[in-house]
Amino acid sequence: MKIAASDPDLDRVRRLPCWRGSVSFEPLGGGLSNRNYRARDAEGDWVVRIAGEVPEHGIVRANDIAASRAAAAAGIAPELRYAEADILIIRFVGGRTLTEADVRDASTRLRIVDLLGRAHREIGRHLRGPAVMFWVFHALRDYAAQLQDTADGRDLDRLMTAAAGLEQAVGRIDVVFGHNDLLPANIIDDGSRLWLIDWEYAGYGSPLFDLGNLAGNSQLDEAAWRDLLAAYHGRPADAGLLRRAGAMRVASILRESLWARVAKRHRRVAVDFDAYAAEHLARFSIAHRAFLEEHG
Numbered sequence: 001m002k003i004a005a006s007d008p009d010l011d012r013v014r015r016l017p018c019w020r021g022s023v024s025f026e027p028l029g030g031g032l033s034n035r036n037y038r039a040r041d042a043e044g045d046w047v048v049r050i051a052g053e054v055p056e057h058g059i060v061r062a063n064d065i066a067a068s069r070a071a072a073a074a075g076i077a078p079e080l081r082y083a084e085a086d087i088l089i090i091r092f093v094g095g096r097t098l099t100e101a102d103v104r105d106a107s108t109r110l111r112i113v114d115l116l117g118r119a120h121r122e123i124g125r126h127l128r129g130p131a132v133m134f135w136v137f138h139a140l141r142d143y144a145a146q147l148q149d150t151a152d153g154r155d156l157d158r159l160m161t162a163a164a165g166l167e168q169a170v171g172r173i174d175v176v177f178g179h180n181d182l183l184p185a186n187i188i189d190d191g192s193r194l195w196l197i198d199w200e201y202a203g204y205g206s207p208l209f210d211l212g213n214l215a216g217n218s219q220l221d222e223a224a225w226r227d228l229l230a231a232y233h234g235r236p237a238d239a240g241l242l243r244r245a246g247a248m249r250v251a252s253i254l255r256e257s258l259w260a261r262v263a264k265r266h267r268r269v270a271v272d273f274d275a276y277a278a279e280h281l282a283r284f285s286i287a288h289r290a291f292l293e294e295h296g
Contacts, residue, residue: 009050010037018082018089038092045092047078051200052086056146056262058139059200061085063132067202070177073126076119076196090197095190103184103218106227112187112214113231115194120176120207127177134180134203136251137167143258152261152277162288163254169247169295173206180205182214207232212249216287217256225249243295250287256280 010025021042028036034051053061068088071077078091102108140163147153179186180201188195211232215225229237229245237245257280264273 009035013037013039013048013050013087016082016087016089039089045094046081047088047090047092049088049090050086051088054200056266057201057259058142060132062129063203064088064200066127066129067123067177067199070123070126070128071119071196071199071202074119074122076115076123077199078195078197093188093190093195093197095188095195098184098187098189098194100184100218102189103214104220104224106224108189109224109228110231111194113228115187115196116179116207116210116214117232119179119196120210123202124177124204131177132203134178134201134205134209136180136205136209136248136255137163137170139255140251140258143255143262146262146265147258150265152264159254159258163251166247166251166288166291170206170208170244170251173208173244175204176207178202178205178207178210180209180213182210183217206248208245208248209252212245213252216249216253216283219283246291246295250284250291253280253284253287257284 013025014023019039019041023039023041025037025039025048028038028047034049037048037050039046039048051059051061053059062085065080065083065088068077068080068083068090072080072090078093080088080090082089098108098112103112140160144153144156144160147156179196179199180203181198186196186198188197211228214220215228220228226237226242229241233241257277260273260277260280263271264277
């Protein structure tokens with residue numbers, strides 16, 4: 001992908017006061033709701049994210065910036081060098097983004113659990129300003145309201161009935177500051193440690209969502225799922241925890257499907273949202289059926 005000869009947004013980024021000496025840019029892949037560039041100046045390499053508000057997904061950049069700053073202060077995320085309402089400039093981390101296969105590797109999964117545990121314990125200590133709550137069932141209800149009376153809303157009654165049952169199964173929760181978008185690609189291994197990036201959906205909520213989201217996005221099998229829960233909690237998961245966490249896991253898969261249906265209506269980036277939604281709906285159907293068979 002080439003940089004356009006005339007790009008007003010990138011021209012504005014070039015004029016920012018944060019650069020040291022001359023600065024160059026090249027496109028950087030990734031991101032389903034923003035444009036990314038790798039920048040280089042006299043002090044090193046940086047990631048430039050150009051992204052405005054995304055109200056249909058509840059993304060408020062002030063919250064994103066505050067979470068990114070707190071996560072960096074806690075040593076969980078790279079340094080946040082500069083931020084405006086629609087621009088974030090973050091230290092570039094050399095290394096590789098994880099894949100589903102990486103998360104399915106037991107030793108790598110233990111490293112991720114350690115990272116998540118530190119994030120849940122420490123980021124909130126550095127957060128300043130208003131704090132938001134992330135509740136997947138609120139997100140599902142909001143998505144369903146946006147999709148009502150559209151071609152992509154044809155099966156909403158059935159899906160939201162399922163979501164209501166899952167919400168009841170979760171019950172009362174502990175509260176931590178969570179990431180809430182644990183795609184494997186949001187975790188970077190620099191060769192010596194892991195970093196967690198992209199804090200658009202961050203907010204206070206249940207640690208079970210981060211665990212279930214990681215498992216759902218990585219298609220962990222039952223043994224790996226139980227190992228994940230045991231590693232995070234320091235003990236084997238009992239029946240109650242398996243039910244609560246399992247409900248979050250299934251809900252997180254449904255969220256991905258409805259997220260894609262909503263994203264399709266706005267087309268901010270060139271992604272096959274129909275395929276993404278269909279794939280995750282199929283995953284949800286399988287996971288929900290298995291949940292009901294085990295937990296009723």
